[in-house]
Amino acid sequence: MRIGLLETGEPPESLIPAYGRYGGMFQRLLGPGHDYATFDVQAGVLPKTLGACDAYIVTGSxxxxxxxxxxxxxxxxxxxxARDQVPLVGVCFGxxxxxxxxxxxxxKSDKGWGIGLQSYSVSKPAAWMDDAAHVSAPGSHQDQVVALAPGGQVLAGSDFTPFGVLAYGDKAISMQFHPEFDPAYATALIESRRGARFSEEQADAAVASLAAPNDSRRIAGWIDGFLTGAAKATKA
Structure with a gap:
């Protein structure tokens, strides 16, 4: 499968040498079983046609x-x-x-920042998910979805992030947390913003939370299963 990575942002410049860019993080998450094409959306670059790739992932920003x-x-x-035409996955800003x-x-939510390990309860498991009742992954967001689009369904969320994982029919899904963030990168990102965007107490609690196990590999399997199934349905 050829996956188009729509890069809508990039890590802080100081972190790129060690951790790479967001497109590369998704390639590491999903592994070498796919072909990838990266599009610098911030520079105005979008695929010329929907058929340029079999599926698209919209990154954070x-x-x-x-x-x-x-x-x-x-x-x-x-x-x-692209909705209902090609498989789509959105993460955080996506x-x-x-x-x-x-x-x-x-x-921009009046709840403030959600950082560190974020946990969602699964309320409506889809066919491409397994039987997990709860999933956790690193998060970093101040903005939130507050109104569901027509045809959308909530699959998982929390009191802090009610619209945590969404589905739109069988060809589009999205999630607020960041399964592509390695805990080391999530920690480095928090440290780069300590005392600026986050208080010392917020940063300490978020960094400590990232030491707990997370479900990024499981969520990677979900995304891969969704993309594979949706792509087959598109070609059928």
């Missing part, structure tokens, strides 16, 4: 869906046209921009 940036509306247009593109809403 430090931008908000409400920001006045020239690349956000074209991305929303691409995603709206989760939020898919909701907006499909008719939902995402805002």
């Amino acid at each position: 430090s931008a908000g869906v409400y920001d006045d940036l020239p690349w956000i509306e074209p991305l929303k247009g691409f995603l709206a046209s 989760h939020q921009v898919m909701a907006e593109a499909f008719g939902g809403s995402a805002v």
Whole structure:
């Protein structure tokens, strides 16, 4: 399968030499069993046709869906046209921009930052999921989906993030946490923002939480299972 990685952001420059960019993180998460093409969405680069790849993943970003940036509306247009046509996966910003593109809403939450290990309860397991009742993965977000798009379903979430994992029919899913973040990178990201975006207490608690086991490998299997099944259905 050829997976298009729609990069909508990048790590802090100081962390790139050690951890790479977001597209590379997804390649490590999903492994070498696929071909990958990376598109620098921030630079205005989108696939010329939906058929350029078999499926697309929208990465995280430090931008908000409400920001006045020239690349956000074209991305929303691409995603709206891709819905129900090719498999789509959105993560963090990708989760939020898919909701907006499909008719939902995402805002800067008055709950504040969600950082460290984030845990969701599974309320509606899909066919590509296993029987896990709870899943945990690193998270880093201040924005949240607050209104579900027409046709959307909530599969998992928490009191802090009710719209944690969403599905739109059988060809689009999204999630707020970051299964592609290695705990070492998630820790380094928090440390780079300590005392600026987060208080010392918030940073300490978030870093400590990342020492616990996470379900990133399980979620990688979910994503792979979803993409494989959705791609087969598209070609059928």
